[in-house]
Amino acid sequence: MALIVQKFGGSSVADAAxxxxxASIVTDTYRAGNDVVVVVSAQGDTTDDLIAKAEEINPKAxxxxxxxxxxxxxxxxxxxxxxxxxxxGCPVCSLLGWQAGFSTxxxxxxxxxxxxxxxxxxxxxxxxxxVVVAGFQGLNKYDDITTLGxxxxxxxxVAIAAAMQADRCQIFTDVEGVYTADPRKVPNAKKLEDIxxxxxxxxxxxxxxxxNNRSVEMAKKYNVQLEVLSSLVRKPGxxxxxxxxxxxxxxxxxxxxxxxxxxxxIGVQNDPGIAYKIFGKLAAKNINVDIILQSVGxxxxxxxxxxxxxAHAEECVEVLQGLDLLAGLKITCETDVAKVSxxxxxxxxxxxxxxxxxxxxxxxxxxxxxxATSEIKISVxxxxxxxxxxxxxxxxxxxxVLN
Amino acid sequence: MALIVQKFGGSSVADAAxxxxxASIVTDTYRAGNDVVVVVSAQGDTTDDLIAKAEEINPKAxxxxxxxxxxxxxxxxxxxxxxxxxxxGCPVCSLLGWQAGFSTxxxxxxxxxxxxxxxxxxxxxxxxxxVVVAGFQGLNKYDDITTLGxxxxxxxxVAIAAAMQADRCQIFTDVEGVYTADPRKVPNAKKLEDIxxxxxxxxxxxxxxxxNNRSVEMAKKYNVQLEVLSSLVRKPGxxxxxxxxxxxxxxxxxxxxxxxxxxxxIGVQNDPGIAYKIFGKLAAKNINVDIILQSVGxxxxxxxxxxxxxAHAEECVEVLQGLDLLAGLKITCETDVAKVSxxxxxxxxxxxxxxxxxxxxxxxxxxxxxxATSEIKISVxxxxxxxxxxxxxxxxxxxxVLN
Numbered sequence: 001m002a003l004i005v006q007k008f009g010g011s012s013v014a015d016a017a018x019x020x021x022x023a024s025i026v027t028d029t030y031r032a033g034n035d036v037v038v039v040v041s042a043q044g045d046t047t048d049d050l051i052a053k054a055e056e057i058n059p060k061a062x063x064x065x066x067x068x069x070x071x072x073x074x075x076x077x078x079x080x081x082x083x084x085x086x087x088x089g090c091p092v093c094s095l096l097g098w099q100a101g102f103s104t105x106x107x108x109x110x111x112x113x114x115x116x117x118x119x120x121x122x123x124x125x126x127x128x129x130x131v132v133v134a135g136f137q138g139l140n141k142y143d144d145i146t147t148l149g150x151x152x153x154x155x156x157x158v159a160i161a162a163a164m165q166a167d168r169c170q171i172f173t174d175v176e177g178v179y180t181a182d183p184r185k186v187p188n189a190k191k192l193e194d195i196x197x198x199x200x201x202x203x204x205x206x207x208x209x210x211x212n213n214r215s216v217e218m219a220k221k222y223n224v225q226l227e228v229l230s231s232l233v234r235k236p237g238x239x240x241x242x243x244x245x246x247x248x249x250x251x252x253x254x255x256x257x258x259x260x261x262x263x264x265x266i267g268v269q270n271d272p273g274i275a276y277k278i279f280g281k282l283a284a285k286n287i288n289v290d291i292i293l294q295s296v297g298x299x300x301x302x303x304x305x306x307x308x309x310x311a312h313a314e315e316c317v318e319v320l321q322g323l324d325l326l327a328g329l330k331i332t333c334e335t336d337v338a339k340v341s342x343x344x345x346x347x348x349x350x351x352x353x354x355x356x357x358x359x360x361x362x363x364x365x366x367x368x369x370x371x372a373t374s375e376i377k378i379s380v381x382x383x384x385x386x387x388x389x390x391x392x393x394x395x396x397x398x399x400x401v402l403n
Numbered sequence: 404m405a406l407i408v409q410k411f412g413g414s415s416v417a418d419a420a421x422x423x424x425x426a427s428i429v430t431d432t433y434r435a436g437n438d439v440v441v442v443v444s445a446q447g448d449t450t451d452d453l454i455a456k457a458e459e460i461n462p463k464a465x466x467x468x469x470x471x472x473x474x475x476x477x478x479x480x481x482x483x484x485x486x487x488x489x490x491x492g493c494p495v496c497s498l499l500g501w502q503a504g505f506s507t508x509x510x511x512x513x514x515x516x517x518x519x520x521x522x523x524x525x526x527x528x529x530x531x532x533x534v535v536v537a538g539f540q541g542l543n544k545y546d547d548i549t550t551l552g553x554x555x556x557x558x559x560x561v562a563i564a565a566a567m568q569a570d571r572c573q574i575f576t577d578v579e580g581v582y583t584a585d586p587r588k589v590p591n592a593k594k595l596e597d598i599x600x601x602x603x604x605x606x607x608x609x610x611x612x613x614x615n616n617r618s619v620e621m622a623k624k625y626n627v628q629l630e631v632l633s634s635l636v637r638k639p640g641x642x643x644x645x646x647x648x649x650x651x652x653x654x655x656x657x658x659x660x661x662x663x664x665x666x667x668x669i670g671v672q673n674d675p676g677i678a679y680k681i682f683g684k685l686a687a688k689n690i691n692v693d694i695i696l697q698s699v700g701x702x703x704x705x706x707x708x709x710x711x712x713x714a715h716a717e718e719c720v721e722v723l724q725g726l727d728l729l730a731g732l733k734i735t736c737e738t739d740v741a742k743v744s745x746x747x748x749x750x751x752x753x754x755x756x757x758x759x760x761x762x763x764x765x766x767x768x769x770x771x772x773x774x775a776t777s778e779i780k781i782s783v784x785x786x787x788x789x790x791x792x793x794x795x796x797x798x799x800x801x802x803x804v805l806n
Binding site: 016019020050053054056057058060061062064065066068069071072075076078079080082083084086087092093094096099120143144145 | 469487
């Protein structure tokens with residue numbers, strides 16, 4: 001007998017038939033002798049519908065009232081899922097975020113979980129109830145409802161698994177696990193049996209969109225074993241855990257991220273501290289910067305090139321144009337770029353990986369604009385139009401060693 | 404400066420335009436220098452839509468989960484109304500039932516308010532916030548969400564007014580106040596300036612449907628001054644309070660109630676205690692009985708005739724057929740009947756009222772099946788088809804003395 005936390009997203013509970021499907025997965029797990037805590041998001045388009053209602057009344061509504069509004073979405077889905085579980089004959093109890101003990105800070109709209117006081121969940125488990133918890137929401141110290149922001153339900157599930165020391169936290173999605181590349185784009189992509197937290201973090205950051213980043217960070221911190229699996233096909237998914245088998249860990253996946261903009265500043269004075277002044281200012285404006293390259297240019301000046309998200313690109317240029325030390329310099333922004341990366345924990349000790357990646361791109365006639373490497377990944381910036389071709393080419397080059 | 408509680412029903416907040424209308428009433432009251440607590444119900448058809456969703460999944464869902472589901476309706480409407488008030492530039496804070504301090508018993512679906520701990524409301528009022536409270540809902544001692552049942556938002560409003568010792572509790576509806584008869588049916592019906600709690604209770608019970616009964620009872624108990632008024636037309640409504648001007652209090656209104664069924668038992672043995680056995684059994688099944696008549700019949704038997712609601716009629720007959728002491732007796736049930744009543748606190752000291760009522764019915768050629776009187780009302784049971792005609796005839800007979 002194990003304690004299993006299961007998380008289902010909005011599309012998994014979008015209508016009555018899907019709610020019943022989730023209920024059957026949950027009750028099968030329960031009847032197999034496990035204690036089960038289920039975390040669910042709001043149904044399908046509920047959140048978007050609620051946002052539309054708010055926009056109609058007040059597009060500048062306060063974050064506090066938005067949270068009050070949006071939290072009703074999960075309230076509906078936990079009640080409906082509990083009713084479906086009742087119909088399948090299992091004892092069940094639904095709990096809102098605050099009832100399940102979620103304390104957060106007061107950043108309405110993207111609150112951080114401070115603590116999960118799981119007494120009530122434990123009490124319901126002791127009564128042999130299946131517990132259905134509203135994801136995405138909590139309560140701040142003023143007893144006001146908060147929401148965790150996008151992907152928050154993954155984090156809710158991992159937080160409960162950590163607080164309850166669950167044996168496993170299963171994240172159900174519409175894919176069967178974590179793949180070596182996007183299976184919709186790369187037909188010979190393979191499902192990974194397991195992957196380390198760090199590799200998963202790189203994949204999540206790079207746009208694999210299977211798991212929310214904060215949830216993987218939290219899982220790593222509290223050593224929660226995650227499983228990514230499908231709510232539609234009943235087979236094992238991909239386990240995310242601390243993996244130590246070095247020989248298996250070369251290249252684990254190839255990803256692309258098209259939400260990238262490239263900013264170029266030509267002819268910056270080559271003074272000490274100039275990078276600090278530029279990027280310090282951007283950080284102060286909460287603008288995330290990814291790859292940074294700096295080269296000594298002509299006449300004792302240098303060129304600085306870096307990437308940010310498309311959403312930040314315009315603001316980024318404005319901030320730079322407002323800096324005295326860049327006055328008169330040419331600042332350009334390109335958005336037709338994409339970042340393609342290979343991820344794998346053993347990579348740093350295998351220098352051949354980078355060479356093989358560049359060779360594959362060369363043979364596919366794809367020009368590399370920028371290169372960045374970390375301990376477990378190599379990223380290149382290329383033209384957006386080449387992105388899918390690049391993923392396929394790199395994936396095919398590595399496929400004998402993948403998984 | 405006064406403390407005013409304002410309650411708006413579901414149709415008053417049915418869409419964005421109506422929410423804005425309510426917000427303008429509330430902010431006008433606030434800007435006139437008052438402290439304002441607003442109680443709202445779920446928007447328009449929200450509750451029915453949620454019930455339909457539940458039925459699709461599990462028609463026998465537990466009451467606890469139904470309450471969890473339905474309470475989301477008011478959560479949406481308080482958030483939207485708060486956003487509308489923000490848009491009109493006034494400080495505001497929405498509160499769920501539990502945040503507003505509503506403790507109830509554990510009868511899910513029709514919980515009773517045990518206490519309102521208004522500290523949070525008082526704190527928000529002290530911060531000069533308009534407070535928007537979710538009606539219809541509370542929390543039981545296990546920290547589970549409960550709902551108060553139909554009309555519960557009226558009771559929520561009165562409970563807050565009582566707990567805060569508010570100067571007035573305004574119940575906004577789609578009519579302009581309490582009328583001497585249904586103004587849609589009786590063109591010369593008049594709006595009452597004021598009415599006593601007891602008279603209002605009789606009118607509510609008799610189907611005037613302006614105010615929920617429990618809310619009037621609570622208002623009387625805690626001496627909360629109620630005002631029934633329109634959310635669409637800005638003029639004074641009807642004040643419900645302890646009225647002492649006897650000379651004004653003759654007939655205050657004429658009502659009809661078509662949710663009536665008449666049950667007849669012919670030839671019951673004339674034994675002592677038989678009424679107790681019959682009606683005790685019905686009370687044990689929670690079947691409400693209204694008018695009861697008993698007559699000595701032939702052969703030392705008697706006939707018992709009584710009324711109940713249409714919803715209870717079938718069960719009522721089944722219960723009676725299951726009683727040994729009624730075995731073999733003829734039990735009939737008629738549902739094409741209506742109850743028409745005149746209400747007025749001074750009535751008992753004016754015996755002419757009953758005679759005048761019966762005369763009006765006689766002249767309208769309407770047959771009276773049963774008669775029941777109390778201190779402040781006279782009710783007759785007639786054919787359902789005659790109900791509107793009866794109300795008009797009685798109203799016209801009394802109109803010189805009405806209001």
